[in-house]
Amino acid sequence: MLDTILDLTLVIDIGKSHAKLLLVDDFGAVLEQHGRKNAPVGTALGYSALDIGGLTDWICSTLAASALTPRCARAIASTHGAAFVGITADSLAWPPMDYEFDSYADQTSALHHAYQRQRDGFDVTLSPDLPVGLNAARQLYWLQHSHPDAWARTETLLPYPQYWAWWLSGVAASEVSSLGCHTQLWSPDRQDFSTLAKAQGWADKFAPLAPAWQVLGCVRPALAEALGLPLSCQVLVGVHDSNACLARYLSSTAELTVVSSGTWTVLMAPDAPTASLDAQHDMLCNVNVRGQATPTARFMGGREFAALLDGAPADLGTLEDAENLLRSHTTALPSFAPQGGPFMHRTGEVWRAGQAVALPTLAPAERSALAALYCAQVTAWLVQQLRPSATAGSTVVVEGPLAHNRLFLGLLQALLPGHTCYASIDAMEGTARGAWMLGRWSQPTVSQHLLAAPAYRLDGLREYHTQWLESCLAGPTVAA
Structure with a gap:
């Protein structure tokens, strides 16, 4: 039997309102595309969260059903910004937060005033103070102080595209396009974490930086078998x-x-x-x-x-x-x-x-x-x-x-x-x-x-x- 030609790139493209899976050949032609609506879900912790569970089920069922999945040579995720994920060694530490949850920036709360006192100014982060959780640092600050037990489970922090890279490969990395996306976590001029991110201990929790185009490794064998992906399918770091x-x-x-x-x-x-x-x-x-x-x-x-x-x-x-x-x-x-x-x-x-x-x-x-x-x-x-x-x-x-x-x-x-x-x-x-x-x-x-x-x-x-x-x-x- 002839060997399967590995000529496709799996693109996982997750926007705020819609998610897509695309199988693209080496000439840039889309051979297959799938989509679903994307919306936040409720959580036991009382905040709205990214629908990672629903997206995971959809990705798995879609790839398992596609005759083109065995041709994937590489996979890369692109997602919306203002989204970060905390993980343990092998699972989520807490449901990843939806930036439109309206309690992050409750201006009557003591947490809001504490955050405002401690965050870096615009001259450092080049990020304005934005509504709700559009400054991702505010999300992390809110969770750390509102749900300390959930926060204590956090071993590693990942930007959202790199969560999917970790899910696929088991290798954790961070990448600057998500870290620098109006987060107040990053100083663009210094090309380093903000003073706030360092003072709160978040900088030490983020996975090591890697370029968006770098190969992290191959798809985890058990996942490759379940989805029909080749064991040699390479997982890239991913991008905002x-x-x-x-x-x-x-x-x-x-x-x-x-x-x-x-x-x-x-x-x-x-x-x-x-x-x-x-x-x-x-x-x-x-x-x-x-x-x-x-x-x-x-x-x-x-x-x-x-x-x-x-x-x-x-x-x-x-x-x-x-x-x-x-x-x-x-x-x-x-x-x-x-x-x-x-x-x-x-x-x-x-x-x-x-x-x-x-x-x-x-x-x-x-x-x-x-x-x-x-x-x-x-x-x-x-x-x-x-x-x-x-x-x-x-x-x-x-x-x-x-x-x-x-x-x-x-x-x-x-x-x-x-x-x-x-x-x-x-x-x-x-x-x-x-x-x-x-x-x-x-x-x-x-x-x-x-x-x-x-x-x-x-x-x-x-x-x-x-x-x-x-x-x-x-x-x-x-x-x-």
């Missing part, structure tokens, strides 16, 4: 999802901003000045897979887009609908999601001709166009904040769902006349593609599959956007 998306562009010499869209819309500007970062507008430094500080801005674009759609199809709006919004002075003022973003302290409002209106009173096509226009406006402003001195040759690349929304792309280009905007038209989303590329980090970069954004011209857009921005910056009660 937005940084996986960015990794494929790190060799670019252009003045580049990458817009990675999904539940979060994350803008990353390699080599942009850190001096332009404004913590009050949720700007921060991520750390890329090479360990380099990467100026970043973001907002919860996927949720805000969905809120403004209010059930309308995402691609229903047209250029004519957008022009009608401008003529009728219909505008959406932020924010339609409470977790983060440049205008996180505002409550979302829709105005028409100086009067507040309810979303259901707008036609579906209007809501679709308004969602695209709003997200394009926030994105454009953040691009300009990250690169205030951008040259005429600056490039913006949009990845993820927004890359498939023609109206959003055209409006973004119209709002950024000094930039050239592109959409990634890769059949595989940027986070998964970046993870796949990390499995061949030393090999030549594949083509980026970029399409230029449409060149829209909208009369009155500049004035409309100026008034919108003035209202956003003035305060939550100012009408458009």
Whole structure:
């Protein structure tokens, strides 16, 4: 019998709202893809947690049923940020915490005030103070002091992508793209743990650092047998999802901003000045897979887009609908999601001709166009904040769902006349593609599959956007 050809990479891509398994060949083609919704679960400790149990069952059953599993030469995980896992020698020490649990940042609690006194400032971590558990250090502090028995079981701390690498291989490692993702655990300039992480003893508990592309070892034999994976299947360290998306562009010499869209819309500007970062507008430094500080801005674009759609199809709006919004002075003022973003302290409002209106009173096509226009406006402003001195040759690349929304792309280009905007038209989303590329980090970069954004011209857009921005910056009660 002929030996099975090992030519596939297993990509485990776990986002906040959806999880995917992809089996990708050596040419970058997706031969098989599976998905499931992802949501937090309750725990006996009284907090919401990541659904590791449900995801594990799904991964196991999916791989065991696939005829392609025996062809996997390597496996790599890419996950959302603000997620860390504590383990014992062979199991979870406690249910891993969901960053949207709302008690982490209860500002009336003694724990909140104690954390605020002890955490490092923005000048050290380049991470602003964020809502709920978006600063992962706050999660660890809360658990350590609220559930000391659970904390006492912790032998090793792992970022979420590296939990899956440990589950597969039995080898524990940490990686900088998750440690440096607005955690207040890491100092990007020093490339070391923050003072808080060291003082609390967390730094000593984290598994040793390793590059995202490093091979940790092979899949544990018992697990390989149960899932049908080859015993020789190599497990890579893994990566934070937005940084996986960015990794494929790190060799670019252009003045580049990458817009990675999904539940979060994350803008990353390699080599942009850190001096332009404004913590009050949720700007921060991520750390890329090479360990380099990467100026970043973001907002919860996927949720805000969905809120403004209010059930309308995402691609229903047209250029004519957008022009009608401008003529009728219909505008959406932020924010339609409470977790983060440049205008996180505002409550979302829709105005028409100086009067507040309810979303259901707008036609579906209007809501679709308004969602695209709003997200394009926030994105454009953040691009300009990250690169205030951008040259005429600056490039913006949009990845993820927004890359498939023609109206959003055209409006973004119209709002950024000094930039050239592109959409990634890769059949595989940027986070998964970046993870796949990390499995061949030393090999030549594949083509980026970029399409230029449409060149829209909208009369009155500049004035409309100026008034919108003035209202956003003035305060939550100012009408458009």
